Amino acid sequence: MKSLACTLFLTVAHVLAQEKTEAQDLCEQWNALYEKMQYGSVDRKTSGPLLRSLAKEIRDKIAVPQDSVFYFPIENHGLPDVGGTNGSGFISRQYNFLHGNRHRGHPAHDIFIHDADQDNLDDNTKQPAYVVAMTDGIVIGMKTNWTSGDTLRGGNYLMVYNPNLQRYYYYAHNHTILVKLGDVVRAGTRIATVGRTGRNASEKRSPTHLHLMVLQITDEKGKPYNYYDELVKSKKVNSPS
Numbered sequence: 001m002k003s004l005a006c007t008l009f010l011t012v013a014h015v016l017a018q019e020k021t022e023a024q025d026l027c028e029q030w031n032a033l034y035e036k037m038q039y040g041s042v043d044r045k046t047s048g049p050l051l052r053s054l055a056k057e058i059r060d061k062i063a064v065p066q067d068s069v070f071y072f073p074i075e076n077h078g079l080p081d082v083g084g085t086n087g088s089g090f091i092s093r094q095y096n097f098l099h100g101n102r103h104r105g106h107p108a109h110d111i112f113i114h115d116a117d118q119d120n121l122d123d124n125t126k127q128p129a130y131v132v133a134m135t136d137g138i139v140i141g142m143k144t145n146w147t148s149g150d151t152l153r154g155g156n157y158l159m160v161y162n163p164n165l166q167r168y169y170y171y172a173h174n175h176t177i178l179v180k181l182g183d184v185v186r187a188g189t190r191i192a193t194v195g196r197t198g199r200n201a202s203e204k205r206s207p208t209h210l211h212l213m214v215l216q217i218t219d220e221k222g223k224p225y226n227y228y229d230e231l232v233k234s235k236k237v238n239s240p241s
């Protein structure tokens with residue numbers, strides 16, 4: 001009897017482990033393909049449909065809570081830290097998600113931290129500035145080993161898929177990444193620290209900032225979505241004291 005219970009437990013555990021692995025495996029596949037796309041080493045006619053079908057599979061395998069609250073993406077920061085005037089930093093010019101690293105315009109918002117000495121720390125607190133997830137989602141892409149000399153613009157980026165809104169959230173130039181592929185992240189929780197990674201973002205002339213692009217993937221090409229109104233109504237997150 002004891003051994004039957006034990007066998008049953010192991011079987012259930014095995015199935016659970018397998019399910020987890022399968023979902024994570026899909027995220028790893030998405031990540032590998034996206035990284036190739038970023039470096040231009042894959043034909044985008046192939047990668048585009050494949051990324052979309054992988055995202056569909058991921059959506060079927062991983063449940064994400066449906067929540068419509070938006071959080072401001074950096075702790076202790078708010079609207080005055082967003083680049084441009086009233087969201088004018090967003091310039092969507094012929095952007096095509098599938099062009100990877102070689103894109104034009106600036107279909108995103110930059111959110112700046114006070115880091116005059118460019119040491120990746122907030123000058124006021126001498127602590128990292130934490131990037132928090134703007135919405136719930138699944139971690140499907142990341143780079144954690146960017147080094148200077150690497151031509152990738154996004155540096156240590158993080159890609160979070162929100163299957164309910166059908167959007168990709170691309171957080172770029174991070175210093176460190178605090179989540180793993182396949183993780184379900186809740187809105188307002190820490191996912192990275194703000195940094196200076198990426199070809200241009202690492203240059204002295206670039207003030208330390210988070211580059212956050214949102215892609216609406218109901219559009220075939222992954223159309224950049226101007227989420228400024230959502231930043232305006234977003235909930236501010238304060239660091240725990």
Ligand SMILES: [Zn+2]
Nearest residue numbers: 108109110211
């Ligand atoms: Zn930017």
